[in-house]
Amino acid sequence: MEQNIDYIPFSENGNKKFTDEDYPGAILDYTQAIALNSNDAELYYNRGNAKYNLNDFFGAIADYNVALEIDPSYDMVYNNRGNAKNALNDYRGAIADYSAAITADAEDATALYNRGFAKNSIEDFRGAVIDFTAAIAIDPMHIEAYYNRGVSNFFLRNYKSAITDYSKVISLEPYDSMAFCSRGLARKGLDDFDGSIRDFTMAIDLNGEDVVSYYNRALAKNALFDYRGAIDDFSMVLVLSPKYTLIYNLRGHAKGNLQDYAGAIADYTKVIEAEPNDVLAWYSRGFAKNAIQDFRGAVADYTKVIELDSTYPSIYTHRGNAKCNLKLYGGAVADFTSAIQLNPDDAESIYARGLTRLDLGQQHEAALDFRRAAELGSADAIEAIAKYC
Numbered sequence: 001m002e003q004n005i006d007y008i009p010f011s012e013n014g015n016k017k018f019t020d021e022d023y024p025g026a027i028l029d030y031t032q033a034i035a036l037n038s039n040d041a042e043l044y045y046n047r048g049n050a051k052y053n054l055n056d057f058f059g060a061i062a063d064y065n066v067a068l069e070i071d072p073s074y075d076m077v078y079n080n081r082g083n084a085k086n087a088l089n090d091y092r093g094a095i096a097d098y099s100a101a102i103t104a105d106a107e108d109a110t111a112l113y114n115r116g117f118a119k120n121s122i123e124d125f126r127g128a129v130i131d132f133t134a135a136i137a138i139d140p141m142h143i144e145a146y147y148n149r150g151v152s153n154f155f156l157r158n159y160k161s162a163i164t165d166y167s168k169v170i171s172l173e174p175y176d177s178m179a180f181c182s183r184g185l186a187r188k189g190l191d192d193f194d195g196s197i198r199d200f201t202m203a204i205d206l207n208g209e210d211v212v213s214y215y216n217r218a219l220a221k222n223a224l225f226d227y228r229g230a231i232d233d234f235s236m237v238l239v240l241s242p243k244y245t246l247i248y249n250l251r252g253h254a255k256g257n258l259q260d261y262a263g264a265i266a267d268y269t270k271v272i273e274a275e276p277n278d279v280l281a282w283y284s285r286g287f288a289k290n291a292i293q294d295f296r297g298a299v300a301d302y303t304k305v306i307e308l309d310s311t312y313p314s315i316y317t318h319r320g321n322a323k324c325n326l327k328l329y330g331g332a333v334a335d336f337t338s339a340i341q342l343n344p345d346d347a348e349s350i351y352a353r354g355l356t357r358l359d360l361g362q363q364h365e366a367a368l369d370f371r372r373a374a375e376l377g378s379a380d381a382i383e384a385i386a387k388y389c
Contacts, residue, residue, distance in 0.1 A: 007036035075104035177206035347376035
């Protein structure tokens with residue numbers, strides 16, 4: 001039977017358009033070719049590739065399926081179908097396709113790398129390390145395999161191995177800001193804050209808009225008690241990502257550590273304006289107000305915390321202390337009692353209730369509280385027993 005060759009010009013035009021990145025035009029030509037020769041696996045494969053480049057992953061998979069139905073030995077299709085499945089978050093389906101490609105060619109470093117990447121996506125980090133290592137053995141210059149093996153090792157908390165991998169990436173590509181940032185994260189995982197700061201700084205020097213590096217450098221500086229440096233970096237994060245309200249909380253804490261309570265209050269207020277139900281912001285602002293002796297403001301903020309979440313004993317203790325400073329002793333006793341109900345072994349609240357009961361002239365009840373707090377190990381309660389009982 002004579003072969004129909006009329007499809008060839010359409011196929012060739014499709015290939016040219018594909019090379020020129022005219023993917024819609026290529027699809028039209030491949031479709032014309034398929035209408036003339038529907039048993040050519042390569043035509044479906046090529047059209048699938050054009051669809052893939054247009055992010056039509058379902059359409060690409062459909063064409064790859066037909067290509068494999070026509071020619072089950074068309075092994076290169078598996079890698080590309082795996083990529084399309086990966087793009088659709090069908091990681092297990094992608095892994096099956098990459099595995100088929102590897103079965104066909106055990107030296108296919110691309111398939112090994114791709115399978116490792118998909119395994120990372122399903123948190124099979126150990127399996128991913130094995131695949132990336134195999135890809136590197138075949139291609140020792142495979143930068144992406146080193147980088148993503150570093151990612152796998154990071155999530156396995158093999159921070160030293162991750163650092164080794166990221167360092168290899170940097171040796172091959174010295175201007176890779178992501179590698180410096182990732183190595184900084186691994187060093188931070190080892191509590192090597194000085195080393196992590198150096199890496200985050202390199203990442204920022206290479207990419208001045210690297211929010212992740214500014215954020216993590218701030219955390220590392222904070223861990224080293226460099227609160228001013230942390231504030232500078234948190235501020236830069238807010239310049240780059242103004243809606244990242246978590247940063248106001250963190251910057252507020254750093255300002256509080258510098259006793260800049262007014263600045264801290266301003267930051268916590270920013271969080272509350274954006275997220276009115278942010279318990280941490282209300283709590284922290286109350287703490288800062290208490291520090292500047294705005295006890296009524298502190299009571300108001302602690303009360304809001306309790307409205308949002310009444311399960312934290314310490315909130316009642318803090319509000320009770322603020323009420324004591326306002327000489328609202330009855331309310332303070334009620335708050336300390338609430339704290340004790342939530343945590344019966346809270347020596348601090350029991351002792352504080354004892355002191356407050358003294359202010360109310362309730363010596364017997366105060367003595368009982370002091371004795372209970374002393375049993376729980378409160379040195380202050382022991383002194384109070386000697387002084388008042």
